[in-house]
Amino acid sequence: SVPLQILSISLWMEFSLAPCSAPEPRNYVLLVSGTFNPPHRGHVRLGLCAKEQLERLGHSVQAVCWLPVHDNYMLNKQTLAGKCKEGGSELFYPMAQRCEQLRLLLRDQGEGLEAFCHVLDYELRFGAQLLEESPNYWAQRLPEGYLRTVPTKSLLRHFAQHSPLMKSARLGAVFGVDNLIGMASWNAPGELLESTDLVLVAREAATVELRSSPQPLLSELRYFQIQERVDVKYEGKELFGQAVGCFENASASKSAASRLVLLPALGPDEGLSSSCLRKALAECLATCRQHGCASEELLTCLLYHGLRSAAALKREAESADERGERVKRLKV
Structure with a gap:
């Protein structure tokens, strides 16, 4: 039998993209998840610009949803930074406040957005079903104890399967392209990508260097629609983003039906920061x-x-x- 490590390397070496015609347009519901502590204009523009760019490519977008992370995640971060101790920072915005702030920011973007824009306390409302232990992340950072949180992949899978907004639509998960660094380490990405496409927004940085093998993730992606050049690499190997256009993944698994769409950067709003x-x-x-x-x-x-x-x-x-x-x- 072939050792698993050698088999993984062999499969990885086969990854290649071939130019192709544009795949059939899809009808999307876009989901933007984040801490939003606090939210700012860049957060709402991320979803709105993704909608505009996808529609230019011929897709339709029936809803854009913003889902702030559960308060437990925020409290774990505060504990990790020592901010729950005396003298720590008290700038913590609970779910209800972050949702209200997002709605106010959307209101400032113009009229008529309420027809397709939704701010949802989804992680709080379905917390009993979504909250999980985190042995590989929070348990290592807070060995004295931590609060259960909602993994991104669990949120996306649950939303795609249960949200009433998903009628006859496919979920598009909107992230900055730098989030690929974390996605590469997701477990069982095939389960997630059965019902979700990755909608990535470019950053000003010209290169994204992945730290762990993205082979399990990329093998579940059939098509790549690249609208902005961003050099995505792993161990010095160029993966995609060097050329604009539509590409088919020749090394995708037989069941792969998901897509990765790489959209242009936000421009001036990219520099906005909750930390600042x-x-x-x-x-x-x-x-x-x-x-x-x-x-x-x-x-x-x-x-x-x-x-x-x-x-x-x-x-x-x-x-x-x-x-x-x-x-x-x-x-x-």
Whole structure:
């Protein structure tokens, strides 16, 4: 018998893509998952731009869904960073707040989006079915104990099978292309990709170097639609992304029906960061505390009630005019 390691290497060496005509268009429901702590414009643009680009390729998109991760994941991260201890950062946004913030951000993108945009507390609502132990990740990082979390592949599989939005549609999981680094280590990717296509958005970085063998993942992908050049490599071997076009995976498994679509980068919004936003908010909060303005009521007044748009300032100035409060310039 052939040793498993040698067999794996042999299969990997056979990976190759051949140019082909565009595959049949698909009807998608797009899913954008993330911590969103807090969300920002880049998060909503990720889903909206993916929809626009897929439709340009001839696909249809009947819904775009944003699913914040379960609070347990956030609390594990806080514990790992020591932020649950005295003096740690309190900038933690529970599921309800992250969902509300995403809805507000979507509202700012224009009218009519509610017809196909959905912000769902899915991981919380179905937590009893989705929460799992994490022996290979959280158990190693928090050996003293951790909270169960929802693995990405379990979320995608459950959503594809149970969400009422999925009628006659295929799930498209939207990620930045750099997330391929983590996807390469997924267990049993074939189970996930039975009902899910990977919709990847390019980054400004020209190269993505995978750290573990992507052979199990890539063998379940039949077609690659590349719209942006991003050099994806493993151990120095160029995998895909060097050329734009449609390609068929000659080494795909017989049952493989999934696709990988690589879309153009977001542009200026790519640089937006929840980490930068948290840092700015923490610095603002520290300054407010230094000045004795740390109560919730005072912060609300300072950060919200005091803000005025140019139009609002103009209206208030006009009201003052109507009350006769303006001192007119004297003629010399």
